[in-house]
Amino acid sequence: MSSPSSSSASSSSTDLTRMTAADLATRIHSGEVSSVEVAQAHLDRIGAVDGDVHAFLHVSGESALSQAAAVDAARANGDTLGPLAGVPLALKDVLVQKGVPTTAGSKILEGWLPPYDATVTTKLIEAGIVILGKTNMDEFAMGSSTENSAYGPTRNPWDLDRIPGGSGGGSAAALAAFEAPLAIGTDTGGSIRQPASVTGTVGAKPTYGGVSRYGVIALASSLDQVGPCARTVLDTALLHEVIAGHDPRDSTSIPQPVPQVVAAVRRGQNEDLSGVRIGVVKQLHSDAYQSGVLSSFDQAVEKFTALGAEIVEVDCPHFEAALAAYYLILPSECSSNLARFDAMRYGLRVGDTGGASAEEVMMATRGAGFGPEVKRRIILGAYALSAGYYDAYYGSAQKVRTLIRQDFEKAYLAADVLISPASPVTAFPIGEKVNDPMAMYLNDLATIPGSLAGIPAMSVPSGLAADTGLPVGLQIMGPALGEEQMYRVAAAFEAAYVAEHGGVVADSAPALATAEVTR
C-alpha cells in the first residue's frame, strides 16, 4: 500500500472521515463542525478513493448536502437533534429510497427509481442521518464476496486485490475506506457479519423481526434482517437504536420495545465481564477454519477470561447441517421472491420485438437480467419446492431449523452469549472462488446457524490474522431479543482491544491512494 499522496482533507488527526459517528455527532451538536462540512468531507473521500474501492453504486451528493444543511438549520433553530443527527451513512442498495436509483446489484433493476421509502430509510431520514448513497452488493444479496454484483466487484480497502466479503461488501468497504462512519447492511446468512469480519469493521444482525423489512428487497423472507454497521461497537449500537422497532407494515416485525443497546455498550466499556458466561461453540472451531483465524479467536477467548468471564464449551451438533438447510430454504424463498422481476411493471425489458409474447419477454428479460448465481439459486429453489421433493428438501430443511434452534436454546442454558469466528477465512483474492459455488457457500459456515435460529449476532474485529495479516472477526451471538447482553460483551471486548492496541482494528486500515478530487 502506498501512503496518501494528497487529499482535500487535512491530516488524519483532524480528518473528519477518521472520526467515529459518536464523535462527529458530538461535534456537530456542539457546533464545532457543521453537518455540511462532515458530509462534504465524506463526499470528497468517496471522490478520492471510490474509483479503486467501488463501494458505492450511486452517490447522492446533492441530496446528502441538502439533508446535512437541514440538520445545520435545525440546530441553528435550537431544535432538539437526534443522537446521530448530521452524521453520514452509506445505505446498502437493497433498501429502497424514494427517487434514488435502487438496483440490489442487479441489471434487472438498472435505472429503476423507487416511488417509496423503506421504513428504515424513513427512520434514518427522520433521525437526521445524512444518506451519502447506495452501496454495492452481490446481486440480490446472493454471495459472500460482492463479486456477484452486476456492476463490478467492490475491493477490500485492506488489500484492493481481495474481496470485501458479501453480500454487503460495499457497506463494509465504505466503512473500512473511511468513506462513511455508518452503514446499513442486510444479513440473510451472514451478509453483515462476514463482510464486517473481513474488513475489520463491526456489523450486527438483530433478532429476526427486530428491524422492519418493509422496503428491503427480499432475498429470503424468513431469514433477512437489516442491521447496523460501523467501525466501533458504540457507533453500531447508536445506529441500532435508530433503525430498530416494531413496524405494522412488516407482519413479521416483533412488537417489542427497542433494545437499550447504547446503555449496554456503556456498561461493557465501564465494567468487566465477571459473572458473564461465554460459550464457545465446539462445532464452529474446526479444520474448516484458517489457522490465523483460529489463533485470533483463541486469543479472544483468553481476553474474555482476563475480563472475568466464565468460558464454557457448548455442543451444537445440528450446526453441521445448517449450511445444507440454509441452501434449501434460501433458494426456495428467493425463487418465489424474485418472480416479480418480470419486465411487466418496472425494470429491465428485453426482447419486446413486437411479435414476442409476454412469456417470451419475461424469459428473455430474466435470462439476461439475472446473473449466474441468481439463476442458479432460483432453479435450485424451484426444485426444492417442487411436488414430490418438498418434504425431502424444503420441509426437511425447516425441521433442521427446529433442531438448530433447540441446540441454541440448550446452549443458552449454559451460556449468556456464544462466540465463534465470524468467517472461516480472512479476505481471499478476487476471482478465487467465483466459479465454485460450494466453496463460496462455505464462507457463511459460522454465521448461518444464527440466521436460521433468528437470534441476534454480530461481528467485532478480534485483530489481524498471524498468517495473512488481514482482519479477523469475532462473532458474538445472543439469545433471541438478547441484543443488550451481546452488545455489552462486544463493547467490553473492544475496550480491551483498544486498551492494548491504542485504537480499533479499522484504525490500522491502509490509508489508500487518493485521486485528485475535482468538484
Added chain:
Amino acid sequence: MSFDLDTVGLMDYDQAIETFDPVMGLEVHVELGTATKMFCACPTDFGGEPNTHVCPVCLALPGAMPAVNRLAVEYAIKIGLALNCEIAEWCRFARKNYFYPDMPKNFQTSQYDEPIAFNGYLDVDVDGEIVRIEIERAHMEEDTGKSLHVGGATGRIHGAEYSLLDYNRAGVPLVEIVTKPIIGTKAAAPAVARAYVGALRDLLLSLGVSDVRMDQGSLRCDVNLSLTPAGNPVFGTRTETKNVNSLRSVERAARYEVTRQAAILAAGGTIKQETRHFEEQSGTTRAGRSKETAEDYRYFPEPDLVPIAPAREWVEELRATLPELPWIRRARLQADWGFTDPEMRDLLAAGGIDLVAETVAAGATPAEAKSWWSAYLGQKANAAGQSLTELPITPVQVAEVVALVNSGALNAKLARQVIDGVLAGEGDPAAVVAARGLAVVSDDSALQQAVDDALAAAPDVADRIRSGKVQAVGAVVGAVMKATRGQADAARVRELVFTTLGVDPEA
C-alpha cells in the same frame, strides 16, 4: 388417444345421462366487500380509473410486504360458520407460484392445505327437494388485476397484439368456497349446480360480506366436471370450466360438459385434464392454454406473514352475529304472511322478499305490501328495466301510501299517482300529496254540492234509486268522481247519495 370435438360431436343429454354419472365439484370465488384489499390498504371500489387504487404492495414493487386485513379474516370466518364449517384453530397463507402478467408478484398469496374453514355443508332447495352439498373448504386468497387485450379482432386474448394491465383489482380479498365431489345427482346435476350457486349467493348477501354481483365478477364459479360410467365408483378425468358468470351459465356449462365428455368417452377417447373456458354466446366450453399443472405451483407457507389462529371467543362472537339463513327466513315469512308457494316464488324471483318484509315492518299488511310491490311497482320496474330494489322508492314510503289509503285520505287511483310522484323524485308521499293537490275531497259541503249536481243532471237515475235499485248509485258516484277529478272518497259519496235521496241501502 384424444379426440377433437369436431369429429365426435356432442351426445344427446338424456342419452349421456343414461350412460354416465356426472361428478361435479364447484369452486366459487367471492370478492369480499371490505373497504380495503387483502394485504394492503388500497380501496376495493369497483370501476375506478385504471391503476389508481394501487400501492407498492399490490403492484409488487421491490421491497413491499403484505399485511392481512382483519375484516377479511372475519368475513371468511363468517362464511365458514354459515356453511357449517369447522374454523381452523391455526392456519396459514401459502404462495402459489406461477407467472401471469395480471398477477404482480407472480405468485398468488392463497391458503393451500391449511384453509380457515373446512368440512361444512349447504342444504340447497332444488325444485322442492333438499340436496345437501358438502363443503370441502373455504379459504382466503387475493384477486388478480385485469388485462385488456388490444389489436385482436374481438378484443379476446387470441390474436391480441398486446395487452394493457390495470391492477386496481389486484389484491382484492377473495374467499374461495370449494365443494366436495357432488355425486348421485344424475340428470339434475346442472340444476343442482345452479341451485347451489344461487343459494350461496343468497347466503353471502344475507351475511353482508359481498355484493355478490356475478355480472361484475364479484361472484365467480368454476365448474369441475367428470363423467364416470353409470354405476362405476371410479371417478373419471375432470375438466375445470372457468369464466362462468351467471346462474344460467353455471347450468349451461355443466350441461355442455356432460354432452361433450360423453361423446368423447363413448367414442373411445379420453378426457384431457384441462382448464376450459365458458363462452357465453355459444353456450360452449373451449380449452384454455395453461402449460402449468397443479404439480408445478410449488406451494410453500408465505414467509412474509405469520399464522392465523382465530381465538375461539372471536369465532363464537361471530357465530352469534350470523343472520337467519335466507331460506329459513323465507319459510318463516311465508308462514307469517300466509302467502302461497307460487306467490312466494314470484316475489323471490322479483327480489321483493326484503321489500315486502320492510314494508310490513313499516305498518302495511303483507297483502297490501305484496300487492304494491308485485303489481304496480313490478310493472314500473319492468318498464324501467330495473330491479325492484333499484326503484327510487323505499318500503317506508310504500307503507306511508298504504296508510294514507287506509285513512281514506287517498283512493287507489290517487295512491298510484302518489307512488308515481315518489318515483319521479318529488319527495315523500306527504310531499307529493301536497304538491300535486291529490288529497281526497272529504269536505262534505263540497261533496254535497257535487252529489246534488249529479242527481239533478240525472233525475231518472235518482228515481231508480228511490225505487230500491240501489246498485244504480254507481252511476252517480262515477259522475261525482269525474266532477272532482277522482279526488273524492267514493264510499263517502255513496253514503251522501243515499242520505240525500232518503234511501236506506240495507233495507
Added chain:
Amino acid sequence: MSPSPPEDPAATGAPALTRADVAHLAYLTRLKLTDEELDTYVGQLSVILDSVAQVSQLATPDVVPTTHAVPLTNVYREDVVVPGLEHDAALAGAPAEQDGRFRVPQILGEGE
C-alpha cells in the same frame, strides 16, 4: 413434465437431476438459458443437491418444522383505506404504458 421423485433423495445419494429437469425448472421460473448455462447448472446443482441431501436424514417425523424464527400469530391490519401511489408514480417505472395502463406484450394462454 415434472421431475419424478426419487425414493429418498438422501438414501440414493445424488438425486438424478437431468438436463430435462433443469430445462423444465427454468421454464417454470421463466429463465431463458443458453445450452451452455443448462449444462453448467445441471452439474453444479447436482453437486449442491448431493451435499444438502443430508437434511432429510435429520428430519424425523417427530420434529416440527420452523417456518418463522420468532413465533408470532394473528398480526392484522384494520380495514381502513390509506392512499397508495399517485397514478403517475405507479406507472413511472413501466417499461411501456398506454391509456393509464401498463402495456405488455401479447399474453398467450389464460390466467388462473
